[in-house]
Amino acid sequence: MQNKGAIRFFTIVLALVSIYQLLFTVFAQKVERDAKKYAQGDVRLERSYLDSMKSEVVYNVLVKKYTYQDCKEREINMGLDLKGGMNVILEIAVEDIIRSLAAPQFLTDPVFTETMSTAQQMKQSSTRDFIDIFAEAFETNNPGGQLAQFFMTPETRGDIDFNTTNSEVVVYLKREAEDAINNSYNVLRNRIDKFGVVQLNIQKMERQGRILIELPGVKEPERVAKLLTGTANLEFWTTYQNVEIWREIEQANNALAGILKAEDMLGADEFVAEEVTGALQEDILTGEEESLFELQDEELLLDTTGLDFLSDIDTSADFSTEEAQFIRENPLFAILRPYVDNTGNLIQTCVV
Structure with a gap:
């Protein structure tokens, strides 16, 4: 009798444990059936419903509560042969x-x-x-x-x-x-x-x-x-220390500053261009001849092509006088600031 009692006890315990484990699959599948019913064939709605249920409690064992995500992690592994899915090589x-x-x-x-x-x-x-x-x-x-x-x-x-x-x-x-x-x-x-x-x-x-x-x-x-099958391209770029390219950056800054200075000289007074144009018309009317070099010099005064790309540099009144002056004299450094320490020396670091 004692042996039968022990067998009965372990049988009941095994049955309870089995039911406990099976219920994870039962509740997970119930949520998935509800998702299909709610979505009416719309895959996006079904996925959205399941995502919203991940943190919701669906299995309550009094001493422990399990969410849908917990049940999915503990459900019976049925594999491709029973559950279907995707096999990729x-x-x-x-x-x-x-x-x-x-x-x-x-x-x-x-x-x-x-x-x-x-x-x-x-x-x-x-x-x-x-x-x-x-x-x-x-x-x-x-x-x-x-x-x-x-x-x-x-x-x-x-x-x-x-x-x-x-x-x-x-x-x-x-x-x-x-x-x-x-x-x-x-x-x-x-x-x-x-x-x-x-x-x-x-x-x-x-x-x-x-x-x-x-x-x-x-x-x-x-x-x-x-x-x-998505791909990504990992690239490596050669970098240089600040001190290695400082001279080239400084030369570019000075060149841009020279262009801005020339633009200021050309655009400060509109009447300069008008006077030159009037002089050219007067020469044509009077029949006076000018040398090719003189005409080219006058064309240079009128031609500002190529300087438009610098017009975006803001030197408006929002800046102080000193800041505006710095921007006009250092147009590149106003955008691309060299990395320097408190004493003004270049810091050893890499830039592209």
Whole structure:
């Protein structure tokens, strides 16, 4: 009898625990059914309804309250076979990684382009790593050639030089490709997290450059595909210390100040232009001749083409007299202020 009592006790406990766990799925599905009924087939309304319910309590066990988001995280994992969804295999373009690592001057080199073309053709009928195929294609097209010449850049200094063997270059390329694939893996996982998929399966496949993604319950395949295949361009710019480009910036400032000064001299009194125009008309009427140089000088007084781009510099009364004078004498520094310390010396920092 005691054994039967213990069995009955554990059976009841197991049943209660099972019901407790199943109710997470029941309440989560109830909210989703309500969302479908509310949306009437409108995917956006359905998603908006579910988003609004994430923080709402839908399962109350007296001692503990669970929101819809809590229930989604604890519901039974039914997978793609039971729940449906999306199965995606993404392939990282390893050939683009190789191009990004190559020195720019070799991207159009006949040997490099021919090697890349041959490797891409060989890839169609092979399951091997693309970098191995690339190295084999290079040795086939250029026996005894040095693969390192394509990848000697300031960024690879210390890893690749004239003494680096082809096998060492292959090891370096594989390491860089693996880093790029790992970065892509992390980016994809972060992007997918935005959908709130809790039964996500994402893994790198044996073949280098391929990532398998399973998204159970996803109902917007177009939106997911657009998000997963989106690209970003990370660029690096060479920068200079302030002291390295200070002289050029100062010369540009002085040149602009000279143009503004000439504009002031030309536009201070409108009657100057009128007098010159009148003098020209009088010369024509009287038949007096002037030299070509004199006419050119008078044209220069009238021509202000090319100075309009400086008209946006504000020297109105909103500024004090000293500030307005500084702007007229330093038009570039009024917009682009050099980074200096309290003593007026340039601070050691980088600018583009």
